[in-house]
Amino acid sequence: MCLRDLLEWADKYIECGDRKKMEADGYLFPPIHPGISPDDDWYRFERWMKGLPVRMKLKDRFPSDYNPIKPEDLNDEKLMPELQKLIDHLDKLGMGLSFVNDVPPRLIYWHLYEILEEEFELLTEGGWHLDGCSGYCPGCFQRPWCESGTSCCWSEDEKAGEMVLIDSVKEFVSASPVSLSVLQKCQAEEDKEFEEFEKRLKDTAPDDGDELPF
Structure with missing residues (x-):
């Protein structure tokens, strides 16, 4: 993707106003990175054109009435219920989880709490898979x-x-x-x-x- 392509698409979107009209004129695949799928790319392109974010931190996508407890503030009694609650909220955001067997739940909670600060691309459907492995x-x-x-x-x-x-x-x-x-x-x-x-x-x-x- 180059700036010239993006500017051309932006000008065309201002002229047409929506995806269907642009596709009718041959503008099929928005020059957006990373390319994920046609629907997701259009979704992010149109959000960008409207001045809306195309990626967000996970914690900023949670309901306003849910604030995960810091790992150090969780006793053993509260750990499992809070871990399940966090997993459920991530699942609603389309985040699939799978970790190595036998990893202690407290470590899993700690890891999930840490990644709440990370930004992920916004999608219209599907989601991301988290397995905790960075390769390092x-x-x-x-x-x-x-x-x-x-x-x-x-x-x-x-x-x-x-x-x-x-x-x-x-x-x-x-x-x-x-x-x-x-x-x-x-x-x-x-x-x-x-x-x-x-x-x-x-x-x-x-x-x-x-x-x-x-």
């Missing part, structure tokens, strides 16, 4: 319970000499750190499995001159 294991609250997180060795682990965990996770796991040698062994096994997979793929792939994407 040393900073992940799910690492001790995640198969990938416990079987890979990062440079941060090498430097620390053990599996690196964020502070909020440490109170939920054993005081005995996962040794670096265990992580290195798991990483070596993962690397070996991938090399074998890559070799099998190369052996069975048609010889059309194209390189594998890794």
